[in-house]
Amino acid sequence: MTISPLVVPWFRENARDLPWRRPGFTPWGTLVSEFMLQQTPVARVIPRLAEWLERWPTPADLASCPPSDAVRAWDRLGYPRRALNLHACAVAITEHHSGEVPSDVDALLALPGIGDYTARAIAAFAFGLRVPVVDTNVRRVLARAVEGLAEPWAPNARRDLPLMEAQLPVDLQDARDTNAGAMELGALVCVARAPRCDICPLADACAWVLRGRPEHDGPKARTQKKYEGSDRQVRGLILRDLRASDIPLTATELEAVWPEAVQRDRALASLLRDGLVTGSGDEGYKLPE
DNA sequence: CACACGTGGTT
DNA sequence: TAACCAAGTGT
Known part of the structure; x- marks a missing residue:
């Protein structure tokens, strides 16, 4: 038709x-x-x-x-x-x-x-x-x-x-x-x-x-995969904190967003790979400038 | 081509 | 309440 x-x-x-x-x-x-x-x-x-x-x-x-x-x-x-x-x-x-x-x-x-x-x-x-x-x-x-x-x-x-x-x-x-x-x-x-x-x-x-x-x-x-407990959620939490901060966040500060180190590190690594986050454990992590 | 990728409102 | 849904793109 x-x-x-x-x-x-x-x-x-x-x-x-x-x-x-x-x-x-x-x-x-x-x-x-x-x-x-x-x-x-x-x-x-x-x-x-x-x-x-x-x-x-x-x-x-x-x-x-x-x-x-x-x-x-x-x-x-x-x-x-x-x-x-x-x-x-x-x-x-x-x-x-x-x-x-x-x-x-x-x-x-x-x-x-x-x-x-x-x-x-x-x-x-x-x-x-x-x-x-x-x-x-x-x-x-x-x-x-x-x-x-x-x-x-x-x-x-x-x-x-x-x-x-x-x-x-x-x-x-x-x-x-x-x-x-x-x-x-x-x-x-x-x-x-x-x-x-x-x-x-x-x-x-x-x-x-x-x-x-x-x-x-x-x-x-x-x-759709469940959001609760997913890497997506962890990425979202990390980014939420980085958006709210004027200064780089240390690895220690990021530990507060998610208790499991393996998943937290995986989420952070993927954010770095995507270019949504820059920095390192030494200098701290921040949004790309 | 299947899967990852945010977030919040609706059913 | 868990599942579904919302003008897609990149890998």
């Missing part, structure tokens, strides 16, 4: 008033918002995004600060490597793109922390290019409406991009709203747990509804 004739009018009527959809929102703002939205819910992103753009209105502003400032300002958004990547992005844009966010998908893909989704989201939403934007929401909408499946398949660019590309109208504004509308539909209506088919603009044409909404049959998606 073709989703755009139904999705585009629905989106224009029902789109949330989000910061990155306001007129005059800059490509840099779009880039920052997309980094923050990688695996972090909209509601938690909005206030932090406003702080970032007020403090760093352009890539050059962020690039002029040390990475530690970015990691601190990232606060508790999660996956703090994104803060480091975003800072590195700002440096690369300043040095290699005259301080302007590139519109070319391949140029975007070459930047740190930008993958298939983010590159096309920036090209489509910041620059109005007709490129397929496929995130987990879009894959779920396509899986149900087009393929008749209850759950989306794992991300696969070879499959996802041509499938969405075929859904994009020629008109640029319609193409942009098809991308944004499919995401919005997946976020608000065609949701993972309890889809609201009663209010869905695609319901009458949805392949999954037409099949009687069959259960997912294939193998279940891998369940």
